[in-house]
Amino acid sequence: MKLPPFDYACPTALADAVALLAAHDGEAKVIAGGQSLVPMLAFRLAAPSLLIDLRKLDELRKIDIAASGVTLGAMVRWCEILNHATLRSANPLLVAAVEHVAHYQIRNRGTIGGSIAHADPAAEMPGVALTCEAEIAVVGTAGPRTINAENFFLGPLTTALAPDEIIIEIRFPAWPAARRFGFREFARRRGDFAMAAAALWYDEEARLARDAHVGVIGIGDRPQRLTAVEAVLNGRAIDESVIAQAEAAAAAAVDPQSDIHASADYRRALTGVMVERALRGAANAPRG
């Protein structure tokens, strides 16, 4: 369908964007890459009175890699993450997940901030932010604040963002070089929404896993951490027996819905398989 009518603003200062958003009392919408919002407009699932384009706000485009972690501005595009020279070593889980984000043309415009704000339960980046314990920095009329990913995603397309707030950047904590990780996703066609995906990492002490973080995507109303699976992994050497236990624990821990893409039973089994494969990838990666 053709898009519903709206006004358009393209502010050159972040404060102006916030002021415009606040002045429209929830009727305005921010557009970043537009790769989720424009389809929402085309389906008439969204009909804002005003679109506020962030494309002229260069301060939202930074990619900062430091000892304390990786900070990505909200307007950083998927293609910039994939083509970055050192991001892959600074947070390899993040880059592995972005390889599964949508298609070539969409990765040339879609942004990390847009994906986080859209909060599709089947999208990769909310799940990776949750699994990495990322912080989401936002600004509104009351000033800036940071929200932990754990408290940010409230449900399908629903976040803790206030109506006058804009995402500024996503901050990923430091990633030790020896950390082991895996990302696996299943979709019928490469680049389509995940029917299930798993993002996980753990550190090792004397070959035993510690501080395991296991997240799953696309099987509920928002990304979830599977603490039952993490408990299976912590303190253990990740061998075939532990991987099998983790797979069973993952399938038992989720309560997926049936929809036109897959039945609940299939999704539950798939969740286990994605965790199993991600874990095997993590365990079998060469030691540096």
Place this chain on the structure above:
Amino acid sequence: MRVRFKVNGTEADVDVEPRLTLADCLRHRLRLTGTHVGCEHGVCGACTVIVDGAAVRACLMLAVQAEGAEVVTVEGLSHDDHLTPLQASFRKHHALQCGFCTPGMITTAHALLSEEPDCDADRVREVLSGNLCRCTGYISIVEAVLDARAAYGYESEAAKKP
């Protein structure tokens, strides 16, 4: 709302509603009907154009967002009197039947080969996964794109050897 950008090297200056997509602006206002509109929500890839060097879906971009950009459509990748190497390769390999998806295939393949002339078949398949074709079964399209690499500076393994 007035918006100015370059299309295929020529200045465009149009007055549009903010809700007009770049795809509809190209087709209806600039009469560049080579850009096809299939699904209108970012799934089929038929509307792919090149904006500032990057292949994008013109149905997921507003015309007003193209302000100051350089846009290349499928018309900009052709000549009146002869086929480009990419077009010739599509013809040689029978990489189209009905032709509806072809503009999106050509623009996407051109962007890919310009950036990565040494891409392999897996990469071509990965990139073209965002473009739906209901006629060919894709094999002939992948072959056409691979065969066109030579025109973009592809160095084959054989050629690299001294």
